[in-house]
Amino acid sequence: MSAKTLWAGVEAEIDEEIQAFLAGEDVLLDREWLAEDLRASRVHAACLRRAGVLSEEEERRLSEALESLEREWQAGALRLDGRFEDGHSAIEHWLSERLGELGRKIHAGRSRNDQILVATRLWLKARLRALADQCRALADCALSRARQESDWLMPAYTHLQPAVVQTVGHWWAGYAEAFIDDAWRARQTLAYVDANPLGSAAGYGVNLALDRDFATEALGFARLQLNPHYCQLARGKFELAALEALSQALLDLRRMAWDLSLFATREFGFIKLPSRWVTGSSLMPNKRNPDAIELMRASYAVVAGARTEIEAILALPSGYHRDLQGIKAPLVRAFARGLTVLRLLNRLTAELEWDRERLEQAVKDPALGATDRAVALAASGRAFRDAYHEVKAELGAGSFDARASIAARVSLGAPGHLALERLAARLEALGEERCE
Amino acid sequence: MSAKTLWAGVEAEIDEEIQAFLAGEDVLLDREWLAEDLRASRVHAACLRRAGVLSEEEERRLSEALESLEREWQAGALRLDGRFEDGHSAIEHWLSERLGELGRKIHAGRSRNDQILVATRLWLKARLRALADQCRALADCALSRARQESDWLMPAYTHLQPAVVQTVGHWWAGYAEAFIDDAWRARQTLAYVDANPLGSAAGYGVNLALDRDFATEALGFARLQLNPHYCQLARGKFELAALEALSQALLDLRRMAWDLSLFATREFGFIKLPSRWVTGSSLMPNKRNPDAIELMRASYAVVAGARTEIEAILALPSGYHRDLQGIKAPLVRAFARGLTVLRLLNRLTAELEWDRERLEQAVKDPALGATDRAVALAASGRAFRDAYHEVKAELGAGSFDARASIAARVSLGAPGHLALERLAARLEALGEERCE
Amino acid sequence: MSAKTLWAGVEAEIDEEIQAFLAGEDVLLDREWLAEDLRASRVHAACLRRAGVLSEEEERRLSEALESLEREWQAGALRLDGRFEDGHSAIEHWLSERLGELGRKIHAGRSRNDQILVATRLWLKARLRALADQCRALADCALSRARQESDWLMPAYTHLQPAVVQTVGHWWAGYAEAFIDDAWRARQTLAYVDANPLGSAAGYGVNLALDRDFATEALGFARLQLNPHYCQLARGKFELAALEALSQALLDLRRMAWDLSLFATREFGFIKLPSRWVTGSSLMPNKRNPDAIELMRASYAVVAGARTEIEAILALPSGYHRDLQGIKAPLVRAFARGLTVLRLLNRLTAELEWDRERLEQAVKDPALGATDRAVALAASGRAFRDAYHEVKAELGAGSFDARASIAARVSLGAPGHLALERLAARLEALGEERCE
Amino acid sequence: MSAKTLWAGVEAEIDEEIQAFLAGEDVLLDREWLAEDLRASRVHAACLRRAGVLSEEEERRLSEALESLEREWQAGALRLDGRFEDGHSAIEHWLSERLGELGRKIHAGRSRNDQILVATRLWLKARLRALADQCRALADCALSRARQESDWLMPAYTHLQPAVVQTVGHWWAGYAEAFIDDAWRARQTLAYVDANPLGSAAGYGVNLALDRDFATEALGFARLQLNPHYCQLARGKFELAALEALSQALLDLRRMAWDLSLFATREFGFIKLPSRWVTGSSLMPNKRNPDAIELMRASYAVVAGARTEIEAILALPSGYHRDLQGIKAPLVRAFARGLTVLRLLNRLTAELEWDRERLEQAVKDPALGATDRAVALAASGRAFRDAYHEVKAELGAGSFDARASIAARVSLGAPGHLALERLAARLEALGEERCE
Numbered sequence A, B, C, D: 001m002s003a004k005t006l007w008a009g010v011e012a013e014i015d016e017e018i019q020a021f022l023a024g025e026d027v028l029l030d031r032e033w034l035a036e037d038l039r040a041s042r043v044h045a046a047c048l049r050r051a052g053v054l055s056e057e058e059e060r061r062l063s064e065a066l067e068s069l070e071r072e073w074q075a076g077a078l079r080l081d082g083r084f085e086d087g088h089s090a091i092e093h094w095l096s097e098r099l100g101e102l103g104r105k106i107h108a109g110r111s112r113n114d115q116i117l118v119a120t121r122l123w124l125k126a127r128l129r130a131l132a133d134q135c136r137a138l139a140d141c142a143l144s145r146a147r148q149e150s151d152w153l154m155p156a157y158t159h160l161q162p163a164v165v166q167t168v169g170h171w172w173a174g175y176a177e178a179f180i181d182d183a184w185r186a187r188q189t190l191a192y193v194d195a196n197p198l199g200s201a202a203g204y205g206v207n208l209a210l211d212r213d214f215a216t217e218a219l220g221f222a223r224l225q226l227n228p229h230y231c232q233l234a235r236g237k238f239e240l241a242a243l244e245a246l247s248q249a250l251l252d253l254r255r256m257a258w259d260l261s262l263f264a265t266r267e268f269g270f271i272k273l274p275s276r277w278v279t280g281s282s283l284m285p286n287k288r289n290p291d292a293i294e295l296m297r298a299s300y301a302v303v304a305g306a307r308t309e310i311e312a313i314l315a316l317p318s319g320y321h322r323d324l325q326g327i328k329a330p331l332v333r334a335f336a337r338g339l340t341v342l343r344l345l346n347r348l349t350a351e352l353e354w355d356r357e358r359l360e361q362a363v364k365d366p367a368l369g370a371t372d373r374a375v376a377l378a379a380s381g382r383a384f385r386d387a388y389h390e391v392k393a394e395l396g397a398g399s400f401d402a403r404a405s406i407a408a409r410v411s412l413g414a415p416g417h418l419a420l421e422r423l424a425a426r427l428e429a430l431g432e433e434r435c436e
Helices: A016-023 A026-050 A056-074 A087-105 A112-148 A168-193 A212-218 A228-233 A237-263 A291-313 A322-351 A356-361 A366-379 A384-393 A402-408 A420-430 B016-023 B026-050 B056-074 B087-105 B112-148 B168-193 B212-218 B228-233 B237-263 B291-313 B322-351 B356-361 B366-379 B384-393 B402-408 B420-430 C016-023 C026-050 C056-074 C087-105 C112-148 C168-193 C212-218 C228-233 C237-263 C291-313 C322-351 C356-361 C366-379 C384-393 C402-408 C420-430 D016-023 D026-050 D056-074 D087-105 D112-148 D168-193 D212-218 D228-233 D237-263 D291-313 D322-351 D356-361 D366-379 D384-393 D402-408 D420-430
Strands: A153-158 A161-167 B153-158 B161-167 C153-158 C161-167 D153-158 D161-167
Touching (some): A016 C291, A026 A112, A026 A212, A026 A322, A056 A087, A087 A112, A112 A168, A112 A237, A112 A420, A153 A168, A153 A402, A161 A366, A168 A420, A168 B168, A228 B168, A237 A322, A291 B291, A291 C016, A291 C291, A291 C322, A291 D291, A384 B087, B016 D291, B016 D322, B056 B087, B087 B112, B112 B228, B112 B322, B153 B168, B153 B356, B153 B402, B161 B168, B168 B237, B237 B291, B237 B322, B291 D016, B291 D291, B322 D291, C026 C212, C026 C322, C087 D384, C112 C228, C112 C237, C112 C420, C153 C168, C161 C402, C168 C420, C168 D168, C228 D168, C237 C291, C237 D237, C291 C322, C291 D291, D026 D056, D026 D087, D026 D212, D056 D087, D112 D168, D112 D237, D112 D322, D161 D168, D237 D291, D291 D322, D366 D384
Antiparallel strands (some): B153 B161, D153 D161
16 A cells, blocks of 8 residues: 555555655655654744734644644654655644644645755754764863873874874874864854755745744744745755765764774784674684774765765756655765764773883884984084985984983974863863763 | 985985876976965974074075065976976975075975975965855855846746746845855855964974964964874865865756756757857757856766765875875866856856746746645635645636736745845855956 | 674673674665575585585585575564674574584584675675666667657757757667666676685685585586685675676666656656656645656666765775675665666656657757758768858758658668667577566 | 867857866867777778768878878877867868868768767777786786795784784785786676767767768777667766776775785884885985885775766766766776776786795784684584684684694685686686786
8 A cells, every 4th residue: 555645636546666666765764853844843833823824723733733743753652654655744644633624734835845954954953963062072082081191102103104203192182183173063064054944835935924034043043044946955965064074073083993993903902992892703713803993984984975875866957856855865874873983982982992011112113213313403403404314324323212202392282292271172162061 | 217305315216117106296286386385384484493493594595585486486487397206395406406505404393294284275275265255256146137137937846847936036046045155165164174284294293392373373374283193184184175165066056057058958948048158069050059058067076076086095094194195186176177167157147148038938837826826725714735635626727927926925035025135145244256 | 682693702791882883784784685695504514514524414404404494584484683693693593593503513614704795696696687687678678669669750969959850769779779788787797796705714715625616506606706815805896896787777777767857847848657657746736746757867876875885995905894894785775776766667668658749849940950961961072061061051941851851860770770670689689588 | 269169150259268168178188089089080981981972082082191190199290289179170170281171071970979989989998908908917917926925824814803824825816816807897898888889970870871880890899889879878888887897906906005005014014115116204214105005005096086077977868968078087087097006016016025024923823723723623523613612712722833724724715725727727718918
């Protein structure tokens, strides 16, 4: 049996295969933002009352029914599935079931086009807020460790080749600043998409004096998305902006996971993973594998794939096309994975342990002091390029004190002058969530 | 003969094929930001003086030589090519040629790693500013036309099927709002990347008390990118953010070009292209082809390809790797194409002409009034769903006055209530560049 | 409660959140190829018997149990879910449950690494076979219609601008040849991936004389994938090749869907869609929307997204990494969507109807004869370029007989000389599935 | 001054900015396949003669002029640049310059649409042949080293964690088999695209009896691409197939480069790079950086970016659109980089040296024998899962003879039974190019 639609008359020719294809997983994806859809429906009812389409009493009854539906949904007592074409149809169906004719009034002056726009916009805002929060929490955690491990020595690499000595604190502080920026980007993006499309109908407005400014405020949007044609043009566009914000954070997460994967090798041996973070092999009794780190590293791919998928859909003239429905699945998939993996990295950031002995061992090579020496010569008057070639000619000569090297590395932000208070101040300015 | 390098001693084993591969087009790409590199080098010299590495006199001479190089470069009197490993090597080479030992002092306390970061960062800021300007100019142009053509009738589509009547002004206003948002996104992104990496050396700082706060101010950055490790982590990350801002604008451009391509067909026939916008065929004497519009439409692909290319490069542990050099080419390619095509769309926006007769013809179908009628019934008390099925049952019945339909479409932003002054105010708030 | 693993001893530290992340949807995805896994397990048991690890009796009992599991699975009597780490663990678990110690013998000499490789390889072969079949069926259908409609006139476009006259048969024949090639590509790709990885264990072989040639034949593979290290390197690589074959077909499908979307507009009006292919609007009573065509058009995006996702994962050193698990979901998603949409296009190809009147109307413009005239002049001795400019100067002059234009268009494959028997012969050579 | 076009009459309205945009780098890209274009033009002239449009004498003179142009082009005596709209226009221009009216006859019955198709098709075939050759040479080289180093011990990894012992020969043999498959894929793809589009004109054939079978044979194509509509549909589609073949090889190259990057770290230390493969730092005198390996690793990104760019362009209805011109640049870019980097990897494969001492040191851990022991217990009758847990409980106990472990690893293809003769036979079957 095929889904109940809002538009089909009794005469409709039904074909199971085509219906199944059209439905796809659409109605299941609408579970993601059904609460938002119900909330926006209440505001739409209020707009209808203000436009004289509903009486006060009618609005009150619709509003109560919608609140009740939201409660039932949160409690797991409502079922949204293939019996309905989509979440929007389900809402009208439920209202009609409960309120009769009054339920059949709710859709005056709106289209599923602005309904899905407003529901996903509210959902997107919540996701971007969660993203910002996760990034701040991560930054805070990384900053704590940077403070605690500010003088633990560690080799520094370029091209994966040893370059100079650094500190564990310097490594952590880099990721702290990264996730502070990522939180900021999430906030910027939240501001960018914080525009209300409700009341734009199918992309061309409607012959009712809907009070869209009221709706904007009632739904907590920062601004009105004014032009209905633009509301449609923003479909997918805002989602891509949101995925970009997500991918900024996941770029940093990917590099951090790669670092940890490398540090966890027998050969580097810089970190020790608690056994709950490690898995075994079905064949090889000796394996302790950092699967969790690898799955983190692989998570960027989900976001990149989602972006490609949405981008490919958007190669269209303006106005709504059913193609745009394809935006939902990759969007949900990417945020689900991204937020999960950031939360997990937060835990790992708190829980991983360094092998200080291996770290100390790894900074003994006097070649790690070569750059310092060349710069010191330059500071005492030699032309740097001449000093460079002089030091290069006698590499490894002389003794090397890694701790002194750190102490002398005083350019702002460097291991000898981390200036963590500056990062803390930026983080503070972004909000207050803390790392336990 | 292979390129002069900063690092090779006399003993270096040279292999032409490997050298050619390593060089690639790197040095040619450095032409893009040589001016920025020279400018940042002046500030670095000032930092070296403040750190006591250079005397005042030395700084003055280096600074004058760098200014002179910048003038010569702008005048086309300097040649940057395969004789050098890259732009950075060329600068040290030119300085050494002109100032002898003093020239060999410039590289104290810096690495090509922070040198390329600061040069491309300055370049990126300029590009994002240009992007914001282009988008504002486009929005302004679209807004002018929206004003002038606010009551020209035009069919409105969903699924490329006629839906209701709209106005040409409503169509323009949608793109005006789109490009206002795009300008805003460019500005946000400019703020996001506006951080000074100079003084981070190879990613681990340096044993000199470089006054990085001074450098930040001297180069006009909004903030210091504090942690050297993070400076490296931001390589590619900020470029992807910038490309995202560019792609937001190009998403809108692509849809507008698609609209115009469709409107230019014989079958739609809504626009007339001046002959300078049209090309012919080598075989078919009758062709008038809208090539320029099609090349605009295709431009998004260049940006999407560039993003994929950079994303693929970044799957690495932290720290510098030579892989990262691969970021330059797609970055330059995407911005060159993107800014060109936006400027051209600006012209087309000003120059294209509508075929009002065809537009009027296209809104005569009474079915375009069906939605209005159903909503009007709902406004007078019928349940909307019942009104919908009633109207559906007698589609096309009755007369249809398209102009009356527009007049009644008064929801905020709709064709009957464009509220262009709101868009103008947002645009105003973003800056003042105007469409002539 | 967390999943049963093969590797954890009793002491294992369990963490619900980490376990949930590690599990992901992995075990659910393994439902796709559980039958293949069971089948390959039977062959592995036979190899163990041949290597002297199992007795004949033991092999017989394992084999019977595996066959029984496969029957139960097909009948829906087995449940594969989060109680197990993955499908492989479930198989060993079920065998151990039913056969006791003998069940715990099955995994000797194999790893989940070669187990998933062989199961997905068999699955991939079946999908590529289905792809080839769908493409052949589509080509056959298109060819039938090309035959029937070989002389129905239709305008021909370049740049979406009318160019010359063609026939509906010529348009169909183009897609017929396209899908013949696509079937061929699917076959090539099937041959390319038709290599047996079973017996490669974790990527380094095993200390048992496994008769891998026997296994290759028993599983119906065309060749042995010899080197275990390469078996691991092929993970993702073969999947990308398969997705490319799929995307070749979907590129053609996307362009065909775009054609149909355009032809279905009121303005072109070339096709009529049966009502079962059309949907309505929740707001606009007058809409008849070609949603199915649009969802077809959007399907390429799913395959493109899947490719990006897998490509991004593969940026790794050799050997197995848990990242590779991320290949499963996009692979399954892309083939599910691709095969569904090809089947649906097959139906649409059979069912859509042309509006011959609109088509005839659309080829009346004498400009469509300009190219013919220029070429005819050239054939009678004029320099073509001179003829071109002459015709261009008097465009639209004279009468135009579209049918005569077709009759004269006799270059091989052109509308006047379709040579459909050649396409039929190529299709024949590929196999025999027919269009009813 | 703007470019000479074939189509503009004297009246043409010229706009420098638009012309510059339309031209883009198109004419420069046409340098890539100008020789192919000239060659195909000779065959077109022969077809015109066979169709009675040219006399034998005329064909002879055109043919000679075209041969002469090809010679001059190869010798660097012809200049193809912005004076022409594209390479096709240049050819007609040169012929007209040299042969007067006869030159203006060449374009009868062809369009730039089939001209670019045939030229790029020939070019593509040559590139795929070169790709196959490079892959075979690489496989041959890897096979040689596998033979020589078949018993050099080396640790084997999964999850970057030590798993068992393998041999250097086993590692090489994996890549040998990989590149054999890649050569095969290149060959398959060559066969797939080996179809002649010449004679399809603008996508709708022409009113001349062009002998396209003759042209197919004369140009060395394996088959005729029959339907002109399909010839246009194949634009971009075949290019994507070719890029997929290229990316198969580059996937393997990327993983090999990653292995080498890892093996070149101080911590792994398995390989020693000759100094010609190594670069230095501008700041750090102690650096020896494997830049060449890193640039190899980054090369996949260029191919991935090119695919995305072309895919994004192809979201169009059928028929030619100017968008399609955008296929050229990424195609050329990807093959240039891909073929260069494969050739270089070939050299590196021949030249890199192992540090046998470090390798021997790295396989001493008795845990590397755990899997062998568990399997051996299983071979002597224990249930494997029980043996696994028994060995796991006493990890590291007992002595470990890595060489004996290799000797016992006799499953087909495993380090103890490499069966290199099978790979050699497959390589032989593909052709004979050798590694010196």
